[in-house]
Amino acid sequence: MTTLDNRPNTALLVIDVQNGVVEGTHELDAVVANIGSLVAKARGEQVPVVWVQHSDEQLAKGSDDWQIVPELDPNHPEPRVEKSYADSFEDTTLESVLSDLGVGRLFVAGAQMDECIRSTLHGAVVRGYDATLVSDAHTTEDQSEWGAPPPGKVIAHTNLYWTNHTAPGRTAGTVKTEDVDFSTS
DSSP: OOSSTTOOEEEEEEEOOBHHHHTTOTTHHHHHHHHHHHHHHHHHTTOOEEEEEEOBTTBOTTSTTTSBOTTSOOOTTSOEEEESSSSTTTTSSHHHHHHHTTEEEEEEEESOIIIIIHHHHHHHHHTTOEEEEEEEEEOOOOOGGGTOOOHHHHHHHHHHHHHTOOBTTBOEEEEOGGGOOTTOO
16 A cells, blocks of 8 residues: 555565675575576566676676675666665666656565665655565675674564555565465555
């Protein structure tokens, strides 16, 4: 029930599943397999898949580290959005891509959960989108040496608080890969 007018469609937003971003992240193989399953399901149902790729001083655009992991080969006609900030909407073409597709509802998957995923989820809801986090299709690296909890607990905490997130006229929440229903409005 997005607050965006004339935006009845749904999209799968895959954020930063790039070689240099996900290397060594928590339960990577399972997360990539779940994202692959979501992508296949979205494509089969004619639901747009939008790929987001981060670049910065440590992640050079066009480098091997910048590329989407080989297990998730984005189709060329699917939109790609390049970003330099945590929020995938910030100073990017994402809003115009979604507007052109008539999208007001997002399913979100990818990495790094404790930075770019969280920022994009909040950015989406603030901008009027319904935003559902796929609870077993996002990951993060271990930052416990800097005082963060272990990655499994960080992921569990994000799933917990996003499950109960609310905003006027918008929906949020979490769903497991196997329970994603792109047709539900």
